[in-house]
Amino acid sequence: MTGQALDRKRLYHVGNLSIFMIGLGFAVRANIAPNLQDDIYNQIDLANSAALVGEAIGATFTGFALTLLFGSALVDLIGMKRMLLLSALGYIAGAAGLLLATTMPVDGTVQTVVLVSLLLTGLGWGAVEAASNPMVAALYPEEKAHRLNILHAWWPAGIVVGGLLGVSITSLSLPWELNMLVLMVPALALAWMVATSTFPVTERVAAGVGYGEMFAELLKRPLFWVFWVCMFLTAAAELAPGQWVNMALSNIVGMQGILLLVYVSALMFVMRHFAGPIVARISSIGLMFVSCLFAGIGLYLLSLANSPVLAFAAATVWGIGVCYLWPTMLAIVAERFPRGGAMAMGLMGFAGGMSIQFVLPKMGAIFDAAKAEAAGGVDKLATLSPDAMQEAVRYASVESFQSVAFVPLLLLPVFGLIWLYDRKNGGHQIETMGAVGSTHQH
Secondary structure, three states, rough: OOOOOHHHHHHHHHHHHHHHHHHHHHHHHHHHHHHHHHHHHHHOOOHHHHHHHHHHHHHHHHHHHHHHHHHHHHHHOHHHHHHHHHHHHHHHHHHHHHHHHOOOOOOOOHHHHHHHHHHHHHHHHHHHHHHHHHHHHHOOOOOOHHHHHHHHHHHHHHHHHHHHHHHHHHHHHHHHOHHHHHHHHHHHHHHHHHHHHEEEEEOOOOEOOOOOHHHHHHHOHHHHHHHHHHHHHHHHHHHHHHHHHEEEEEEEEOOOOHHHHHHHHHHHHHHHHOHHHEEEHHHHHHHHHHHHHHHHHHHHHHHHHHHHHHHHHHHHHHHHHHHHHHHHHHHHHHHHHHHHHHHHHHHHHHHHHHHHHHHHHHHHHHHEEEEEEHHHHHHHHOOOOHHHHHHHHHHHHHHHHHHOOOOHHHHHHHHHHHHHHHHHHOOOOEEOOOOOEEEEOO
């Protein structure tokens, strides 16, 4: 890591921009979900349009999960530079494909184009996580939780910028397709920065730990797989509601739901910069316990919100809860299983991505079923008055949010027991490649 050609500060900026880009993509998808539903999926199948949107958005997470799974194993071979260039290309091609879809007739073919385009942005997202997370862990081995949280603070920053631009596009009655051009700009900037930078090797490669030892590290440590299962649930609590909030709340609280997502994201951007002091006081596991408690309560309150004031209050609780989930789960694995290398972190991201692939369509199906129930049957949906449809959407939103509110609460006993065990044994020591580290003790 001490090579003359390495510019640690520049590389950290590259990582921040890459995470900013995928946050921007998250906001753009939330922005365009109602447009995709209105312009494409309502024309194809009105009764199941929400589930179809959920399936389409879910394709992003499939691409993300698959790239992260295989990319994390390959990043040591092909290098971080090529992986990040691949990510920029995925976002550029995906945005171009969505623009193409808006010019096509509404039929099965356009559905395929939308799915493939969203899949490409997911491939780009996965490539970012496969490269940037191990890069930061390698650049800052003594403060992984703090640095990974700051790195991932740029995810909500991207959501804030993308969300506000999306609101502006809507408010000015500009074509919603401009959202896709918003996505291309940071992708082009990232491609240039990556092409002109020199990258380090991962911690595992630097320490001379081979692939066999990496896989052995993961297979012989059952606790890693406990955290892997936990990642399915923490990701569902954070990312699924985030992608759903615009479509579910826009007609309920008298405001664009994306504004709520922007607010929560701004909150997360600020709070993630303070992860280091919090972890130093209560440990990474303690932070996960507290976060899951707030996330469950916040999701339940979000389902009951029927005014902008209540929606912002509930979103604040939810935002505090989900703020640290993703980067701290990555940090826990990097701290406890360093010999697992990029593969360990990649497997965690894979779990998170596949979780959303299953949860988003499920939320959509619950939403559609509840909407039909409130209308008195699927055949009655098309005949509802605007007021009656708004009431049906309100009821459906409550059902879909409450369906995931219990998810983070399931993790309380898991994190609670590990936290108590660590404290009983004097606090968890961050492991290094050689042995148990002595730099930090939580």
